[in-house]
Structures are given as C-alpha cells and as structure tokens.
Amino acid sequence: MKRIYLDHAATTPAHPEVVKAMLPYFTGAFGNPSSIYSYGQETKVAVEKARAKVAEFIGAKSDEVIFTGGGTEADNFALKGVALANERKGNHLITTSIEHHAVLETCKFLEKQGGFKITYLPVDGYGLVDPQEVKKAITNKTILVSVMHANNEIGTIQPIEEISKYVKEAGILFHTDAVQSVGHIPVNVDELGVDLLSISAHKLYGPKGVGALYIRKGTRIFPFMHGGEQERGRRAGTENVPGIVGLSKAIELARQEMDEEAKWLVCLRDRLIQGLLENIDHVHVNGHPFWRLPNNVNVSVDFVEGESMLLNLDLENICASTGSACSSSSLEPSHVLRALGLPPEQAHGSLRFTLGRENTADEIDLVIEVLSRIVTRLRAMSPLLKIRG
Amino acid sequence: MRGGPTQYSEKVMEHFKNPRNVGEIENPDGVGQVGNPVCGDIMELYIRVKDGIITEAKFKTFGCGAAIATSSMVTEMVKGKSIEEALKISNRAVAEALGGLPPVKMHCSVLAEEALQSALEDYLNKSKGELPSEKVKSK
Numbered sequence: 001m002k003r004i005y006l007d008h009a010a011t012t013p014a015h016p017e018v019v020k021a022m023l024p025y026f027t028g029a030f031g032n033p034s035s036i037y038s039y040g041q042e043t044k045v046a047v048e049k050a051r052a053k054v055a056e057f058i059g060a061k062s063d064e065v066i067f068t069g070g071g072t073e074a075d076n077f078a079l080k081g082v083a084l085a086n087e088r089k090g091n092h093l094i095t096t097s098i099e100h101h102a103v104l105e106t107c108k109f110l111e112k113q114g115g116f117k118i119t120y121l122p123v124d125g126y127g128l129v130d131p132q133e134v135k136k137a138i139t140n141k142t143i144l145v146s147v148m149h150a151n152n153e154i155g156t157i158q159p160i161e162e163i164s165k166y167v168k169e170a171g172i173l174f175h176t177d178a179v180q181s182v183g184h185i186p187v188n189v190d191e192l193g194v195d196l197l198s199i200s201a202h203k204l205y206g207p208k209g210v211g212a213l214y215i216r217k218g219t220r221i222f223p224f225m226h227g228g229e230q231e232r233g234r235r236a237g238t239e240n241v242p243g244i245v246g247l248s249k250a251i252e253l254a255r256q257e258m259d260e261e262a263k264w265l266v267c268l269r270d271r272l273i274q275g276l277l278e279n280i281d282h283v284h285v286n287g288h289p290f291w292r293l294p295n296n297v298n299v300s301v302d303f304v305e306g307e308s309m310l311l312n313l314d315l316e317n318i319c320a321s322t323g324s325a326c327s328s329s330s331l332e333p334s335h336v337l338r339a340l341g342l343p344p345e346q347a348h349g350s351l352r353f354t355l356g357r358e359n360t361a362d363e364i365d366l367v368i369e370v371l372s373r374i375v376t377r378l379r380a381m382s383p384l385l386k387i388r389g
Numbered sequence: 390m391r392g393g394p395t396q397y398s399e400k401v402m403e404h405f406k407n408p409r410n411v412g413e414i415e416n417p418d419g420v421g422q423v424g425n426p427v428c429g430d431i432m433e434l435y436i437r438v439k440d441g442i443i444t445e446a447k448f449k450t451f452g453c454g455a456a457i458a459t460s461s462m463v464t465e466m467v468k469g470k471s472i473e474e475a476l477k478i479s480n481r482a483v484a485e486a487l488g489g490l491p492p493v494k495m496h497c498s499v500l501a502e503e504a505l506q507s508a509l510e511d512y513l514n515k516s517k518g519e520l521p522s523e524k525v526k527s528k
Contacts, residue, residue, distance in 0.1 A: 307453035
C-alpha cells in the first residue's frame with residue numbers, strides 16, 4: 001500500500017532538484033570555504049551565492065543572513081544572542097504561549113540561568129495574538145519581542161506587521177520564528193517589520209540540519225558559536241556547504257512554485273476539513289478559519305484519543321500527528337491547544353494533517369474515508385460517549 | 390507534536406488491532422472507572438462473578454494504543470480467576486503479558502491494574518465486604 005504522508009509541518013522530503021544541487025559538494029567540490037586554494041574558493045563562492053539567494057527571497061541584504069544548523073539553532077541564536085548582548089538595557093522579553101519549544105525552552109533557560117523576566121502572552125480561541133496585548137506588555141526594561149509568524153500545530157498566521165508597529169515605536173528588537181512560513185507564504189522582513197527571522201530548510205523541501213537567521217544590520221547580538229571567523233564571526237564552524245546549497249535551491253524552487261502550490265494546497269486543505277466535518281460527527285476545527293497556513297488541518301475529534309487514531313492511521317499507511325499527551329512523555333496535551341482554551345479531552349483528541357506538494361485529492365478522500373471508519377471503531381470502545389450521553 | 394508511534398511490541402499491536410472483551414456488562418457484579426480526561430486516559434472495567442470466580446470481564450477505554458491494549462489484556466487475564474487471584478494481578482504482570490511497554494507507557498498498565506482493583510472493590514462492597522470465594526472454596 002502506498003504511503004500517504006500528511007505530516008509536512010514535521011518535515012518534508014528533499015526535492016529531487018535540491019538533492020541534485022547538493023551532490024557535487026560532497027565529493028568533487030568538497031573544499032573548505034576558508035581555504036585559500038581554488039578548491040576552497042569554489043565552495044566559498046557557492047556559499048555566498050546561496051546567501052544572496054536566501055537574502056533576496058526574504059527582502060534582506062546578503063550580509064544580514066547567517067547560516068545555522070537549523071531552525072532551532074536560529075531561534076536559540078536570536079534569543080540568547082540578543083538577550084545577552086542587550087542585558088544592560090533591560091532584562092525583559094515578551095513572547096507568546098504558543099511558540100515552538102525552541103523559543104519557549106530558550107526563554108525558560110534565560111529566566112532560570114540569566115535572570116531575565118519573560119512575559120508569555122495569551123492567544124484568543126483561534127490562536128491569534130492581540131497586538132494591543134503586546135503594546136501593553138512593553139516596559140522600559142523590554143529588550144526583545146519574539147512572536148512566531150505561523151504556528152506549527154494549528155497553522156494560525158500572526159499579525160506580525162501590526163505587532164511590529166508597537167514594537168518599533170518603543171524602539172525594541174523584534175524576532176519572528178518563520179520556520180513554518182518561509183517558502184509557503186510570502187515573507188519579507190521589511191513588510192513584516194522584523195529585526196530577526198528564523199528559517200529552517202527541511203520544512204520547505206530542503207535538507208535537515210541547516211537553516212538561517214536573518215539579522216537586520218545594526219542589531220546588537222552576540223555570536224552563537226565561538227571559534228573561527230566563519231559567518232562574519234557570528235557562527236563559527238566550517239560551513240555545511242551541501243546543506244547551505246540545498247537550502248538555497250529549496251528557496252529558489254519555492255520562489256518559482258510557492259504561489260501555485262499554495263493555491264493547490266488550500267483546495268486540498270479545505271477539501272479535507274469539509275470532508276471530515278461532513279463525514280464525522282462531533283469534529284471541531286482548531287485554529288483560524290482564514291489566517292491559516294495553506295497546508296494545515298488541525299481538528300479535534302470528540303470521545304477518542306489522538307494517539308489511538310494515529311496508530312490506526314499508521315496501520316493504513318497514513319502519517320499524521322497529534323497534540324495528545326499520550327504521544328509524548330510529558331503526559332500533558334499540547335501547550336498550543338491548551339492556550340486556545342480547549343478542554344483537555346479535545347486536546348487529547350486532536351489530529352494534525354499538514355499537506356505537501358505531492359498530495360492528491362484522491363489521497364485526501366481516502367483519508368476521510370479511513371478516518372471515519374477508525375473513529376467509529378474507537379468510539380464504540382469509548383466510555384466518554386456514554387458519559388456525555 | 391509527535392508522529393506515528395511504532396514503539397510497541399507485536400503483542401501490544403495485536404491487542405490494539407483486535408481488542409478482546411470490548412463493551413459493557415449489563416447489571417455487572419463489579420464495575421470500576423479510573424483515570425480522567427485531563428490526563429487523557431479513562432478506563433471502565435466490568436466483571437461478572439459466579440461462585441467467587443470471574444466469569445466475564447469487559448472494558449471501555451478512552452486512551453492511547455497502550456491504554457487499549459492493557460485494558461484488553463487485563464480483561465483476558467482475570468477471566469476464570471478467583472477474586473483473590475484477581476486482586477494479585479499487578480500492572481507489571483499486565484505489561485509483561487503484552488511483551489513489555491515503553492517506559493512512558495507504563496502508567497497505562499497502572500491504570501489497568503487500578504481499573505481492575507476498583508471493579509473488584511466494587512464487587513466486594515456490593516457483597517458486603519465478604520470474599521465469597523472464602524465461603525465457596527474450602528481450604
């Protein structure tokens with residue numbers, strides 16, 4: 001049976017063109033970009049071309065893009081680098097309760113080890129941050145605001161431009177984790193009004209283990225890795241040349257295909273949401289109906305638990321994910337779904353399908369059919385159905 | 390968010406795919422309900438007792454794959470057992486019978502043990518605290 005992969009927010013397969021572009025840099029063009037001889041210079045040129053391509057795609061200048069070991073590193077870099085470099089100005093950071101763990105855990109670290117104060121802003125029932133709340137949270141000690149562009153679980157897209165107005169007014173640095181949005185919806189650092197922006201390659205058909213941090217010129221930030229002079233001294237370590245070339249190829253392809261792909265994905269997304277609502281009773285959509293990533297479907301299915309649905313889907317070769325505690329070691333359901341105010345049983349009964357360029361309408365229809373069968377079976381063993389009447 | 394769990398033993402998957410004894414018993418001799426929606430697991434276990442022997446056991450469970458498999462296994466294990474024997478069934482025994490559980494899923498076997506204990510207590514309360522098996526079985 002063919003696998004139906006609906007977990008593109010977790011990771012995407014590398015585009016064949018991306019792999020093709022990377023291959024020469026493993027063998028023939030393997031030189032160290034820091035070396036003087038031509039082997040090295042060849043790869044240095046490749047890295048700088050890649051930097052220009054990534055920068056152009058997000059409306060930045062080449063020297064404002066630093067390559068990292070992925071999205072998590074970019075988030076760590078932005079938060080720790082800015083917090084520590086601006087400590088004298090203040091010790092207060094503002095973020096939201098629905099950020100990726102790469103941001104949330106970094107904030108917790110800064111609280112515990114660095115003595116920083118962090119405000120975690122709430123969101124509304126759709127997962128939206130209220131720009132007014134950001135404005136209210138700003139104090140004269142605030143040095144950084146970090147609000148994700150699009151949420152990885154529910155796909156809600158934040159009003160970054162609006163938030164930026166208040167942050168800029170106060171003269172504070174603004175970071176956005178754009179790991180889920182770059183390559184999927186338009187991202188421009190000036191339009192968004194951000195000073196720092198995190199990118200990950202493997203969420204847009206690029207390779208794993210590589211990403212980038214956009215740092216607006218003039219931003220006070222400490223280096224993330226100490227060592228050699230690579231990345232203008234901000235991120236030491238020999239460059240991941242194949243990875244960087246792969247990221248830039250993925251960006252080049254996104255530039256060509258993103259708009260068409262988004263239109264197609266919105267069709268599939270709405271077909272899936274509609275199909276689930278029509279074919280299964282007691283299903284709720286999580287996230288925003290309109291301010292939503294083109295590929296994100298997140299639903300809660302009443303009376304059944306997420307992991308048992310996933311396991312059944314997996315038996316039918318369908319890959320998805322859940323915010324249920326039962327699929328994690330923490331025994332707590334997704335912090336994002338809880339922040340929306342979902343009752344615990346609905347958070348436990350959540351399923352996320354994130355679509356990609358290779359998915360078809362037939363696959364969507366099959367998933368709807370298979371899931372309704374699974375839900376019927378699981379509900380027959382659920383004590384909740386009876387308790388709720 | 391975490392993806393598809395392939396962390397389970399064959400036995401767990403087998404019970405998950407074909408759970409035994411799903412359902413309720415009408416007018417059961419004992420019923421236990423444990424867990425809560427906050428932690429994402431609820432188990433209900435029903436028993437029928439005849440002459441101090443558990444003749445029938447059924448369950449209804451809201452929970453993950455391990456919760457369903459442990460419910461199924463514990464209902465299989467108690468059938469034909471006396472109340473005293475059933476009282477001795479531990480969560481470890483349930484987990485072992487399933488060929489082991491991942492460490493993060495051991496709490497599911499605890500829940501299964503608790504559901505069983507709670508059903509047995511209910512039975513004992515209904516029969517006024519006497520172990521009927523003491524009357525039936527001569528030592």
